[in-house]
Amino acid sequence: MASKQTILIIDDEPDTVTYFSSVLEDNGYATVTARNGAEAIERVKQARPDLITLDITMPETSGVRCYRDLRETEAWRTIPVIIITGVSGDFRTFISSRKHVPPPDGYLGKPVDAAELLGLVRKLLPA
Amino acid sequence: MDLPYRHYFEAMPCYVTVQDRDFRVITANRRFGEAFGDHRGRYCYQVYKHRAEKCEVCPVEQTFRDGQVHSSEERVTCLDRTEVSVIVYTEPIRDEHGHITAVMEMSTDVTDIKRLQHQLRDSQAHYRTLFEEVPCFISIQDRDLNIVDANRSHRETFGDFLGCKCYEIYKHQSEECLPCTVRETFEDGRLHVHEEVVTSRDGRAINVLVHTTPIIGASGRVDRVMEMSADITEIRRLESQLSSIGLLVGSISHGIKGLLNGLNGGTYLVNKGLAANDPARVAKGWEIVQRNVERIRSMVLDILYYAKDREPDWKPLSAAAIVQEVAEAMCDKAADLGLEFTQEVQADAGMIEADEKAIRAMLVNLAENAIDACRLDKAKASHRVVVRASDGGPVVRFEVEDNGIGMEQETREKAFSLFFSSKGSEGTGLGLFVANKIATAHGGTIQIVSTVGEGTRFLVSIPRTRPPHPDPRTADIAPGTH
Numbered sequence: 001m002a003s004k005q006t007i008l009i010i011d012d013e014p015d016t017v018t019y020f021s022s023v024l025e026d027n028g029y030a031t032v033t034a035r036n037g038a039e040a041i042e043r044v045k046q047a048r049p050d051l052i053t054l055d056i057t058m059p060e061t062s063g064v065r066c067y068r069d070l071r072e073t074e075a076w077r078t079i080p081v082i083i084i085t086g087v088s089g090d091f092r093t094f095i096s097s098r099k100h101v102p103p104p105d106g107y108l109g110k111p112v113d114a115a116e117l118l119g120l121v122r123k124l125l126p127a
Numbered sequence: 128m129d130l131p132y133r134h135y136f137e138a139m140p141c142y143v144t145v146q147d148r149d150f151r152v153i154t155a156n157r158r159f160g161e162a163f164g165d166h167r168g169r170y171c172y173q174v175y176k177h178r179a180e181k182c183e184v185c186p187v188e189q190t191f192r193d194g195q196v197h198s199s200e201e202r203v204t205c206l207d208r209t210e211v212s213v214i215v216y217t218e219p220i221r222d223e224h225g226h227i228t229a230v231m232e233m234s235t236d237v238t239d240i241k242r243l244q245h246q247l248r249d250s251q252a253h254y255r256t257l258f259e260e261v262p263c264f265i266s267i268q269d270r271d272l273n274i275v276d277a278n279r280s281h282r283e284t285f286g287d288f289l290g291c292k293c294y295e296i297y298k299h300q301s302e303e304c305l306p307c308t309v310r311e312t313f314e315d316g317r318l319h320v321h322e323e324v325v326t327s328r329d330g331r332a333i334n335v336l337v338h339t340t341p342i343i344g345a346s347g348r349v350d351r352v353m354e355m356s357a358d359i360t361e362i363r364r365l366e367s368q369l370s371s372i373g374l375l376v377g378s379i380s381h382g383i384k385g386l387l388n389g390l391n392g393g394t395y396l397v398n399k400g401l402a403a404n405d406p407a408r409v410a411k412g413w414e415i416v417q418r419n420v421e422r423i424r425s426m427v428l429d430i431l432y433y434a435k436d437r438e439p440d441w442k443p444l445s446a447a448a449i450v451q452e453v454a455e456a457m458c459d460k461a462a463d464l465g466l467e468f469t470q471e472v473q474a475d476a477g478m479i480e481a482d483e484k485a486i487r488a489m490l491v492n493l494a495e496n497a498i499d500a501c502r503l504d505k506a507k508a509s510h511r512v513v514v515r516a517s518d519g520g521p522v523v524r525f526e527v528e529d530n531g532i533g534m535e536q537e538t539r540e541k542a543f544s545l546f547f548s549s550k551g552s553e554g555t556g557l558g559l560f561v562a563n564k565i566a567t568a569h570g571g572t573i574q575i576v577s578t579v580g581e582g583t584r585f586l587v588s589i590p591r592t593r594p595p596h597p598d599p600r601t602a603d604i605a606p607g608t609h
Contacts, residue, residue: 013385015415019392026399057381086384111387114395 004030005125008049010040010066011084012058016110020053023114024121037066044076051125053117054104056085071101080124082117086110142213142234145220146171146187153229162205171232175203187230190217194227203234212241264335264356267342268293268309275351286328293354297325298537312339312352325356326540334363367560389419441593444483446476446523450516453490457498457512466501467511468494476516479523480593481569489565490514493527493573493585496559500531500583522571522588530582539575570594 005028009020012035021031032047034040036058043049052070056063063083070076083104106120136143142159144152144166152166152174159166163174171187172178181188186197197217202210213234220229258265259279267276272293277285285296294303303310308319319339324332335356344350396412399405454470461468479486494514501510507530515526534542543563562585566573571589 013389015389015392015419016385018411018415019388019395022392022396022399086381086388110384111391114391 004028005050006030006032006047007121008032008034008040008043008047008052010034010037010052010063011055012036020117023117027118029121037062040066041069044070049079051121052079052081053084054081056083067104068101080105082106082108082120082124084108084110084112139233141236144171144232145229146232147229148191150181150185150187164206175201177204186215186217187232190219190230191227194219201234211236212238263358266293266354267351268354269351270313272303272307272309284327299326299540300535300537308337308339309352309354312341313349316341316349324541330540332541332543333358334360383423386419386423389415393419440482440484441480442483443478444481444486445478446516446525447472447474449483449486449490450514450525453487453494454514457491457494461498461512464498464502466498467509469511469513471513471515473517476518476523477591479589479591481589485565485568486589489562489587490525490527492559492562497527497529497531497583500529504532506580519588522590525587525589526584528582528584533579533581533583534575534577535579539577542575543573
């Protein structure tokens, strides 16, 4: 049996982290978590995830900054990233950064439906 | 009487007479004859003023007496009874021995000039009344930004400080504002408009909409600038309620989406746990559901509280306990930024009758402001914020002190204005506004003591009992909008 694909969940809200990790683990994925942008970069270095879900509004290093760091690093550039945020304005901020970085692979607005999350993950990570 | 240069005498564009010592008109020019008729055998005062006796003050008499030129301003009456204003000049005529034998009187018709002078005076009086009584603050400034004139409203609000710099009067600061629209109007000769917060002589912050307009002098260049400021404090106050609600809705919308996401997580775990007969999973999911329901409940209460559907929740509150609670909540945030956050609480600080949520929101806003002031200060190696509570007799004293960047006088005076922030894009201009509103709604006050580069102390006094009739304009208090 092939080893599980790993998904990094980056969100400062513990209940959201529990939710996403439960949904993903129930469906055969391994998860690692981070609660801010700085911690996320450490996890990427350690765990080499196959996909990342990224919140935008977080304390300290924001999701936008974290995304730029991911895209500007050669080794991490191809990891699919799903932006998940509660503020549509956040997404606009994010989009405005597109002149510097490529667009994200997927976008979900909170509240997130479990099937919707799973569908997008499966699309971006074919078995 | 035979006069040399008779031709010029006749042609002079004024009334000319020659009179003897009895003020009898010996001769006169043509213009005089046309206006006053035949002079022969008549006296000056008869011809000019239809009087029976000579005038009390007579320039001809004075010239006979001292041989000097004299002048006066008179009203005279023509043949057709029209009154004419004249300026009179008298000149002695001497014989070969130097004795004065007659006096020449030249009277220039200045009726039109007089009429224009009156019109000008009336017009000036009207404009002055308009300038004085218009319901806005008007000042006229020179190129050095000195106030050279100001209207009544301006004098009453800011004081009678003619000759002082505008920025000293409006903002109590020692340097001119950047940008300065008066300066811009001097440079480009155009009208400029901007909004500003100024301070009255009694320390009241006033929102003003300022128009600056050039005053062009005789040379064709801008000599002065008129600055007209409309007081829009009341408009801004009304707007602030709507704007605050708008901002509040924006921020809670984000929060609610997060909470709904948490609820989704909780129900997912409950459903999966029930399906798999896994009580531990059900319990974990239910805990998440309960937590998020409680947070939504609290948030909805805050919104209702702001929207005035919920009366302030007056109840006895321990000053020491609320400060300890706030200090504990802020400790982690301060520690993350490398700041020391401490509390100094008098055990006998006592109780107050207050709205607990509002007082907590006020202290949190002040503490967050203090943390920001430290975070922005790059000059000191270490920073600290201290929150205090002490007994002040009929009031409880709260204090929030930091050793951050400190505030200029202007920043202090505007600190409680809605949407004023000295933190650039990092500040919302809401936190201190809300804090002050909460203090006022409790019948209390907030004072700011600050030194630039050294730090700031917010001194809050809250009466121990609720105000009998809270000011309805300030009774709506908005906790948690920082």
